[in-house]
Amino acid sequence: MNRGFLRAGHLPTLVAAFLYFDVSFMVWVILGPLAVFISKDLHMTPAQKGLMVATPVLAGAALRIATGVLADYLKPRLTGILMQALVIAGLAGFWAFGVESFGVMLAIGIVLGIAGASFAIALPLASYWYPPQHQGTALGIAGAGNSGTVLAALFAPSLAVAFGWRNVLGLAIIPLSIVLALFVILAKDSPRSPPRKSLKDYAEILRVSDAWWLMAFYSVSFGGFVGLSSFLPIYFNDQYGLTPVAAGYCTAACVFAGSFVRPFGGAVADRIGGVKALSFVYGLVAVLLLVVSRGIADLRVALLLIMATMGALGAGNGAVFQIVPQRFAKNVGVVTGLVGAAGGVGGFYLAASLGAAKQLTGGYGIGFAIFAGLALLALTALAAVGARWRRTWLDRSGLAAASA
Numbered sequence: 198m199n200r201g202f203l204r205a206g207h208l209p210t211l212v213a214a215f216l217y218f219d220v221s222f223m224v225w226v227i228l229g230p231l232a233v234f235i236s237k238d239l240h241m242t243p244a245q246k247g248l249m250v251a252t253p254v255l256a257g258a259a260l261r262i263a264t265g266v267l268a269d270y271l272k273p274r275l276t277g278i279l280m281q282a283l284v285i286a287g288l289a290g291f292w293a294f295g296v297e298s299f300g301v302m303l304a305i306g307i308v309l310g311i312a313g314a315s316f317a318i319a320l321p322l323a324s325y326w327y328p329p330q331h332q333g334t335a336l337g338i339a340g341a342g343n344s345g346t347v348l349a350a351l352f353a354p355s356l357a358v359a360f361g362w363r364n365v366l367g368l369a370i371i372p373l374s375i376v377l378a379l380f381v382i383l384a385k386d387s388p389r390s391p392p393r394k395s396l397k398d399y400a401e402i403l404r405v406s407d408a409w410w411l412m413a414f415y416s417v418s419f420g421g422f423v424g425l426s427s428f429l430p431i432y433f434n435d436q437y438g439l440t441p442v443a444a445g446y447c448t449a450a451c452v453f454a455g456s457f458v459r460p461f462g463g464a465v466a467d468r469i470g471g472v473k474a475l476s477f478v479y480g481l482v483a484v485l486l487l488v489v490s491r492g493i494a495d496l497r498v499a500l501l502l503i504m505a506t507m508g509a510l511g512a513g514n515g516a517v518f519q520i521v522p523q524r525f526a527k528n529v530g531v532v533t534g535l536v537g538a539a540g541g542v543g544g545f546y547l548a549a550s551l552g553a554a555k556q557l558t559g560g561y562g563i564g565f566a567i568f569a570g571l572a573l574l575a576l577t578a579l580a581a582v583g584a585r586w587r588r589t590w591l592d593r594s595g596l597a598a599a600s601a
Contacts, residue, residue: 206326211338213383214319217277218342220376221315223349224284224369225253228306229427230353230448233434233441234362239299243435247552249299250427251545252306257313258541265317265534270393272386273322277315281377284312285370292367305366313541315342317534324522324529325387330467332522337463337515344456346426350449354430354441391527399531407524408532410582411517412539414475417575418513420543421482421568425507426452428548432561437496447500454504455511462512466519472583478513479576482506483569490565514540524590 228235229250236246268276287308296302323339324332356365402408429451433444466474485506493499517536525532547568554564 205328205331206323206335207385207387209383210326210385210387211323211335213380214323214339215342216376217281217380217384218315218319218339219345219348220372221281221284221312221319222343222345224288224345224373225257225309225313225315226250226346226423226427227349227353227365227369228253228302228309230350230430230441230445231357231362231365232431233444234354234357235302236431238362239297239302241299243555244552245299246431247428247549247555249302249306250431251424251548251552252303253309253313254423254427254541254548255545256307256310257316258310258538258545260310260314261317261534261537261541263534264314265321265531265537266399268318268321268534269391269531272390273318273325274380274384274386277318277322277380277384278377280311280314280318281373281380284308285373285377287311288366288370288373292363292370296363296366314534314537316537316540320518320533320537321529322384322386324533325390329523329526332463332467332519334460334464334467336518336522337460340463340514340518341456341459343422343426343459343511343514344453346423346452347449347456350426350430350445350452354445358442391529398528402525402528402531402535407582407586408535410578411521411524411532411536414575414579415514415517415536416539416543417482417568417571418475418478418510418517419537419540420545420547421572422455422507422510422514423540423544424547424551424568425503425510426455427544428551429503432551433496435555436561437499439496447496450500451503451507455507455514457511458508459511459515462515463519464515465512466516471516471520472579472586474516474519475513475579476576476583478509478516479572479579481509482513483572483576485509486565486569486572490562490569492560492562 232246232250291305319339319342320336323335327335353365356368429448430444433439433447434441485502489502521532521536522529551561551564554561
């Protein structure tokens, strides 16, 4: 991080955006590390386990669109305060009244989806403070808040052993409240925030093919990251017989790899362009997931392969958001919501399909193989659309020559 970057924006807001994103992601995926405990108590099938951990991801995807619109109208700071308060109130309610059925778990997943919608708040909040040449780095740092999934994987299983998984939902309120207070103090809306948009403006974004392409690309990179983050505790427990705590540690290592690499992915994309960075990511992810789909007997080898996969996906997430604010500089809020929603849909598909694959075939191979195929499809599409982008609005360094 050079001095030019530090002078270019507003560091307290960038820190606030990171912290907000971090704890939001922590609670968004918290059902994954708790899934082994919950499924045992509530007698869930493999498909139900997959659906349970996938529901917050899908709810977050749907709510990100609405949150992106709200952030555009109320500004990101006020929207962030309101959404975080809703998550805290929802968790407090479920913790107080109890959780005793699969249906209630799905309802909790919807509440946790509000936290997943933080994507459409934290990234515009940071983005509006920084010029194009620093977008990849700024959004990589803010987006590294997805490291909250590491916190969930590390601490949720141990806390569940000590206090019971139901009480973990109540304990999550503590870091959420602390970060909300810091967010109120530190975060400020940029004076360069774009003017409020009408509903017609939002509809027009969806008429731009580039928006749909960015949504599709993010559904693979972020979808893979969050889908695996949610499902890996179940996978390590079932495939290798690990205890919930040990499965959480393995998941934390994988998620840390993806979160750690994300800022570097954005920075690399600033240098070589998002298209080149994404091309490498999709090719690598496809190869790695195809190997994993064959079944790896040695846990250590499997762990290294999945860590590498998560690292690549994290870099891909940073690369996509190096492109977004350049192509849609005046509509970052709503485009972030749309792209983030697509990423959530990809994550829902991956988590749910892995559970379904286990129930239907007795293994996870077909689920991993299909997602590897989606990565190859994304690579092929990127090669075609990337050439058009370079001819029209990307220069050789990957910076925008024009914006919608």
